[in-house]
Every structure is written in structure tokens, then in C-alpha cells.
Amino acid sequence: DGLGLVSYCLVIYYQNFKSYNAGMITALMNRVGDVMLLISITWMFNYGSWNYIYYLDILKNDLNMEIIGLLVMIAAMTKSAQIPFSSWLPAAMAAPTPVSALVHSSTLVTAGVYLLIRFNLILNENLCLFLLLIGVLTMFMAGLGANFEFDLKKIIALSTLSQLGLMMSILAIGSYKLAFFHLLTHAMFKALLFMCAGCMIHNLKDTQDIRFMGNLMMHMPLTCICFNISNLALCGMPFLAGFYSKDLILEYMSLGYVNILIYVLFFFSTGLTVSYSFRLCYYSITGDYNFFSFHSLNDNGWIMLKGMIFMLMFVIFSGSMLSWLIFPTPMMICLPLKMKMLTLLVCILGAWIGYELSKFNFNWISMSMNFYNYSYFWGSMWMLPYLSTYFINYYPLKMSYDLYKNFDQGWNEYLGSQGLYQNLKESSKFFQFIQNNNLKIYFMLTIFWLFTLMLFMML
Structure with a gap:
């Protein structure tokens, strides 16, 4: 896995313990997916070929093919950070922001989605139901976490996690073209979000806490315009890149026959996306300037702005262009007016919830310890x-260290190579001592036996 190795090397770019731990979690989680892929490759030898397309129609319901599909799905879940492998993606934000803009927005994390798009024919009904549940839960968890997070890069990382859950969910329903469409549009606005976040962090002297930001629109207008437009594309603002894929996904979900709990969680998670986007704008773009008053801010010159404005064009126009390319004929989706308006209603409610969450502070509303515990649980x-x-890193590593100290460097060494060497060494020293003192020993033995004989004769 070359991309995983490169990602690990880039995550540990800053030489500190936080980066080392994040790199270790990233590497270990991705190695689980690599092992699953290798097992699935070897399992295909049961059919004598890796060209599974040719024998898939005959053997799709075969047990071996189901196992191969499950292994591929677990590999995709680790690569795309689905539950329970979600923790490595926010931890990987220890990497530099340009790395996050490329690797953790559009290449490495979408590898799992792309893998399932390529292997979509292997997934049967049971695997698709399981994948749908995992994707919706990941969306819900990431949306809740982003609403209670204050680290700018982690909010964008949790946003990426939420959109990956969206792609997995629509893939599980069966529309892999829609998943690929959203994968491409998401790469556009998420890369621009990371670039704008990097400019803000650099101007604020490496401060990532959004509570120290505020009123950046007055100081960094071009950066904030790009940031706001990419945020609106993430929310699904009409005629931006995210609208064409996200609105189509929500309508396709309304058209399908899914569990009501899955349906409610799906739309609620979409509202949470709008919520944390508006909360992020509230803290960083509007309000009062909360950083040091003597520190001046400005746009970082044309070196960054050229790339950001170039990406902005893609954020605005790529959705319509890609929809014409990927879907040669428009999808006819006939829904009642209530379901058509449900998406708009969810977005408005999400914006209101984001505004209300933005006003939470520790002075008045969250004096209760219970609310602090809830917010800590959701934010973590x-x-x-x-x-x-x-449970995955600390305890196994501690157990392996104890085993190494007690067995490999302990009894094994004492009874094995080092112990045998020490015993032979001590024995040879003893025999060498006897060899070198033969005369003394014979003389002492003679005196001892003479003394014993004299005592015996006196008795």
C-alpha cells in the first residue's frame, strides 16, 4: 500500500509525540485493510482466477464469494475510516495542511469508496444492508462530533468523515454512479476548504482553535469568500458542486425502500452538516476579532490565492459539468411535494441548530456538569x-512489551542461549580453578585425611 506508506511519512512530518502517535494509529488501522485485501486475493484462488467478473453471475450467492465481498468491504471501511475504524482520520490532522488538502480530502480516504465502486457487483443484499447501517452511523457520529469540536482542522476532518458515510450509504443502496459523482464533487470543495483553513491557521500563528478567530472577513476577504463558498457547496447550496450530487442522493434515498430509522438518521445527519458549517462560519468569519489586537492579518499574497481561485472555479462549475458527463440522460425522480421540500426544511433547521450551538459557552448554558459530559461524549x-x-494500540503493545521482557529477554534467555552460555562459563571457571590448584588441593586433602585417621586411632 504505497499511499498508506506515504501518508504515514507525511503525518509524522512534525517531529513530536502527537505526530508519532497519529502516524502509528494511521499505519496500524490501514494495515488491517491491507491484510483483508491480501486474504481476499488469496481466497480467489478457490476459483482459479482473479477475473471474478466472468464467474460472478454463477457464483454470486456462493459462500466463498460472500466471504470475499466481506473482506473487501472491511478493507474499504478501514481505508475510508468507517465505524469502528474512524479514529485515525481526525488524528491524521497532525499532518501539515497541504498534505491534508490532498491526502485526507480526496485521495487516501476515498480509496475505500473507490474500491467498493469497483467491486460493487460482489456485494449481496446482506452486505449492502450492513454497509448502509455503518455508513449512516458514521454520518451521524461525525456530524455530532463536528458540532462540539473547536479544532478547525478536526471539524473539516469530521466533515470528510460524514461525507464518506454519505458515499458509503448511497453505494449500499445500489447507485454506485452517484457515489462516484459525489466523490468527485466532494474532492473539489473539500480541498479548497483545507487550503483556506491552512491560510487562516498560518495567519493566526498556527492557532487552530476557532474560538480565537472571528471577524476574519474584514482582514482576509478573498480567503473568506473561498471558504464560505466551499462551505455552502458542502451544505448543498443550489447550483454549486455539492448541490448536484447531494440533492440527487437525498432524493434517491427518498425514492428507495429503506428502514425508517435509517431514513431519519440520514436526513438528520444532513441537517448536522449544515449545522456545523454555519457554526464554523459563525465562529471564524463573523463576530468580534478574538486574537491578539496587535497582530495584523492579510491574504497570503497571490501564491496561495491563485490556487484557491482556480479551485473555486471548479467548486462553482464542476457539479453541472460532471453531471452532464456521468449521467447522459437525467434521472427521473417523481416524489411528493413534502419529500421534495424535506431537504430544504432539514437544511434550514440545521442552520438554526448551528446558530444555537454557536451561542453555547461555559458562562451560562453549560454550567451543568451533565451538559459538559454530554458535549464531551459527542465531541469525542x-x-x-x-x-x-x-484497546487496539496501547494494550497489545504493552502486552507484547511484557512478553518480550519476561519471555524473550527473561526465562527464554535464562534457559536458552544466554543462560546456557553463563552456565558453561561458570562451570569452566570452576574446573579451571581446580586445574590450576591441584597441588594445594591434594595437600589439603592429605592433611584432612591424616587428621581424620589420627582422630579415629585415638578413639
Whole structure:
């Protein structure tokens, strides 16, 4: 996995313990997916060929083919950070922001989605239902976490996680073209979001906390315009890139026959997307300037602005162009007016919730310890980072260290090579001592036996 290796090397670019731990979590989680891919490749030897397309129609319901599909799906879940492998993506934000703009928005994290798009024929009904549940739960968890997060890069990372869950969900329903369409449009506006976030962080002297930002529109107008437009594309603003794919996905979900719980969670997670986007704009773009008053801000010159404005053109126009390319004929979706307006209603409610969440502070509304515990639980991705850190990394590494100290460097060494060497060494020293002191030993033995004989004769 060359991309995983490059990602690991880029995550540990800054030489500190936070980057090392993030790189270790990223590498170990992605190695799980690599192992699953290798097992699925070897399992295909049961059919004598890797060209599964030719024998898929006959053997789609075969047990071996189901196992291969499950292995490929687990590999895709690790690559695209789905539950329970979600914690490595926010941790990988320890990498430099240009790395995040490329690797953690459009290439590495979408590898799992692209893998399932290529292998979409292998997935049967049971695997698709399981994938749909995992994708919707990932959307819901990431949306909740982003609404209670204050780190700018982690908010964008959780936004990426939410959109990956959206792609997985629509892929599980069966529309892989829609998943690929959203993959392309998401890459446009998410890369622009990371570029704008990097400019803001650089201007604020590497401060990533959005509570220290505010009123950046007055100081960095061009950067904030790009940031706002990419945020609106993420929310699904009409005629931007995200609208063409996201609105079509929501209408396709309304058209399909899915569980009501899945349906409610899907639309609620879409509202959470709008919520954290408006919360992010509230903290960073509007309000009062909360950083040091003597520190001046400005747009970072034309070196960054050229790339950002170039990406902005794609954010505005790529949705319509790609929809003409990917779908040669328009999809006819006939829905009642209530379902058509449901998407707009969810977006308006999400914007209102984001505004209300933005006013939460520790002075008045969250004096209750219960609310603090709830916000901490939701903001920590349902404790997944702790579970993945302690139960996947810390405890196995500690057990392996104890085994290494007690067995490999302990009894094994004592009874094995080092112990045998030490015993032979001590024995040879003892025999060498006897060899070198033969005369003394014989003399002492003679005196001892003479003394014993004299005592015996006196008795």
C-alpha cells in the first residue's frame, strides 16, 4: 500500500509525540485493510482466477464469494475510516495542511469508496444492508462530533468523515454512479476548504482553535469568500458542486425502500452538516476579532490565492459539468411535494441548530456538569479514539512489551542461549580453578585425611 506508506511519512512530518502517535494509529488501522485485501486475493484462488467478473453471475450467492465481498468491504471501511475504524482520520490532522488538502480530502480516504465502486457487483443484499447501517452511523457520529469540536482542522476532518458515510450509504443502496459523482464533487470543495483553513491557521500563528478567530472577513476577504463558498457547496447550496450530487442522493434515498430509522438518521445527519458549517462560519468569519489586537492579518499574497481561485472555479462549475458527463440522460425522480421540500426544511433547521450551538459557552448554558459530559461524549466521537488507542494500540503493545521482557529477554534467555552460555562459563571457571590448584588441593586433602585417621586411632 504505497499511499498508506506515504501518508504515514507525511503525518509524522512534525517531529513530536502527537505526530508519532497519529502516524502509528494511521499505519496500524490501514494495515488491517491491507491484510483483508491480501486474504481476499488469496481466497480467489478457490476459483482459479482473479477475473471474478466472468464467474460472478454463477457464483454470486456462493459462500466463498460472500466471504470475499466481506473482506473487501472491511478493507474499504478501514481505508475510508468507517465505524469502528474512524479514529485515525481526525488524528491524521497532525499532518501539515497541504498534505491534508490532498491526502485526507480526496485521495487516501476515498480509496475505500473507490474500491467498493469497483467491486460493487460482489456485494449481496446482506452486505449492502450492513454497509448502509455503518455508513449512516458514521454520518451521524461525525456530524455530532463536528458540532462540539473547536479544532478547525478536526471539524473539516469530521466533515470528510460524514461525507464518506454519505458515499458509503448511497453505494449500499445500489447507485454506485452517484457515489462516484459525489466523490468527485466532494474532492473539489473539500480541498479548497483545507487550503483556506491552512491560510487562516498560518495567519493566526498556527492557532487552530476557532474560538480565537472571528471577524476574519474584514482582514482576509478573498480567503473568506473561498471558504464560505466551499462551505455552502458542502451544505448543498443550489447550483454549486455539492448541490448536484447531494440533492440527487437525498432524493434517491427518498425514492428507495429503506428502514425508517435509517431514513431519519440520514436526513438528520444532513441537517448536522449544515449545522456545523454555519457554526464554523459563525465562529471564524463573523463576530468580534478574538486574537491578539496587535497582530495584523492579510491574504497570503497571490501564491496561495491563485490556487484557491482556480479551485473555486471548479467548486462553482464542476457539479453541472460532471453531471452532464456521468449521467447522459437525467434521472427521473417523481416524489411528493413534502419529500421534495424535506431537504430544504432539514437544511434550514440545521442552520438554526448551528446558530444555537454557536451561542453555547461555559458562562451560562453549560454550567451543568451533565451538559459538559454530554458535549464531551459527542465531541469525542463516542469515545472511539480512546477505544482504538487503548484497546487496539496501547494494550497489545504493552502486552507484547511484557512478553518480550519476561519471555524473550527473561526465562527464554535464562534457559536458552544466554543462560546456557553463563552456565558453561561458570562451570569452566570452576574446573579451571581446580586445574590450576591441584597441588594445594591434594595437600589439603592429605592433611584432612591424616587428621581424620589420627582422630579415629585415638578413639
